[in-house]
Amino acid sequence: MKKNYRIALLFNANKAYDRQVIKGVGEYLQATQCDWDIFFEENFCTNLAKIKDWVGDGIIADLDDPEIKLLVSTLNIPVVGVGGSYENEKDYPNVPYIGTDNKNLVETAFLHLMDKGLENFAFYSLPDGPTNRWASEREKAFNAMLTREHYSGSIYKGNRTTAENWQYDMNRLADWLQRLPTPIGIIAVTDARARHLLQVCEHLELMVPDKIAIIGIDNEELTRYLTRVSLSSVGQGCKAMGYAAAKMLHQKLLKPVDEALSANNQAASTAQAVQHPRIIIPASKVFERQSSDFQAINDPLVIRAMHYIRNNAYNGIKVDQVLDHLRVSRSNLESRFKDERGHSVHQEIHNAKLKRACQLLNSTTIAIAEIPDLCGYPSLQYMYTVFKKDIEMTPKEYRMINLLE
Structure with a gap:
């Protein structure tokens, strides 16, 4: 008899990245017509306190979130993780994993700006922290590109903005922008951070893209409508990630139980780490709009x-x-x-x-x-x-x- 599987999605869908991954999961379900009952909180956010009591067959989870990563490590059901790629092999979770290629995302943005004839570069990131390890990986990729192409550059992390500190943080961002040489190309770690740049540039009357060319990462639809200058962005293959994660979990669920037990017993007896499958998804493409439409003009x-x-x-x-x-x-x-x-x-x-x-x-x-x-x-x-x-x-x-x- 064909089994109906109960699958939980552990994502916080207030983020563009997570929403696109979830769409990819949905595309797999539509394409294969597999018998999955999807559990997802009605507010589209993960309630970690309650998920421990959930009885199901499998989980697809955002493992960039350290709390979710810790939670799934205690569960005895198949888990497929989704998140960022890492330079250090030890940073990957010990589960089957689909990652976005952080290095490729930054390289794609960098080369886009280079191809415009720019020779000054900067990176607007996020503060260090356990939830922002993917941002740190993108900073590393930016520094690697500077070294490879023999350029110098600047990185500004700023703070995670809130209503209380918004004006202070925008003032500090303005201070940084005014110290940069121009013309310059700036890569923002996300489209949300790119929006900060566009707004501050407008207040400072810094010409975009003639003096400051800006490109974000996400190609987030909502952000495109919140600034007067349309934002160029590198699209992540998020839907492809969700599709691949669903396919990987489905294959794991259909794997014969005795084969899975045999593999686990063998791994335990040799005291070696299980080599889980891993797929790293590159950037989809650059969506070029006004913010990076720089043209080298001397006059x-x-x-x-x-x-x-x-x-x-x-x-x-x-x-x-x-x-x-x-x-x-x-x-x-x-x-x-x-x-x-x-x-x-x-x-x-x-x-x-x-x-x-x-x-x-x-x-x-x-x-x-x-x-x-x-x-x-x-x-x-x-x-x-x-x-x-x-x-x-x-x-x-x-x-x-x-x-x-």
Whole structure:
């Protein structure tokens, strides 16, 4: 008779990372139609005090949480762990494990910034602590990249922000940012930390990405909507991790009992540690948006013009407004733009509007009829004409193609 398994998920789904892992578990269940009853607290957080009394067949757990890691070590049912990767082999838990490749995540972000032509780098991390070991691994990876590529850099840990210390911490972050050389590329250990950088840069009038290019890690959907400048981010393969964890647990549950007992007895008799399976999942890709769209420009006037255009093109500005803002003649700015950018100021405004329209079509569900007004186009018909001429498809066709990718 086919058994119905009871599986507990020990995650705190207030984190983007955990939510994506859980989605991956769900994708495995949908794909295989396996008979699992999933136990998950209704508030999507783990109640450690009660889980000890839970009677079930298996667990998938976030073992970056030291309390959860300690708890599962006392249980006598199959456990598959999910968490970060580690430089030191001894730091891995003694259970089957699916890890996110911390080194690869940072290398991917670093190379993205390097490819932009940047030569100064910094890393905004988290304070040391038992729950932040994965962040420490990312710091190590950043330092390793600096050494490998022969650059120097800066790391700022800050504090874990709360309502009480928020303003103090943002002031200290501002102090650090103002001491950094520019132009510079900054990797934030998470998208949440990247959001701090974007907000402080705006208050300090530090131009992003012209002076400070920023990239986070997570590609967290919610964070993208909480800042005026859209955030570039490295996507973790979290859904792939959840899928692999569910598959690994399923295989363990289906393994014949006598075979499992034999393996355990053999391990005990030889007094050697069990070699559990382990899979490390690399970064998915860089999701490039405005915050890291750095272009190596030497002329400070063109840099200021580019920053003004990026932030105001969607207001329907014309070349005259750019000139008024900079207090410079048209011939002067056009000549310098031609030298640095190879095209006119008008073309730069046009490109900025089109890029914003593409971004809104690609990453939001905003009705197409509303997008022209958000991008500075005079009408929907005008936007359609621009798309047909520049992209050779309609806005609707562009959105559909990107939805399929």
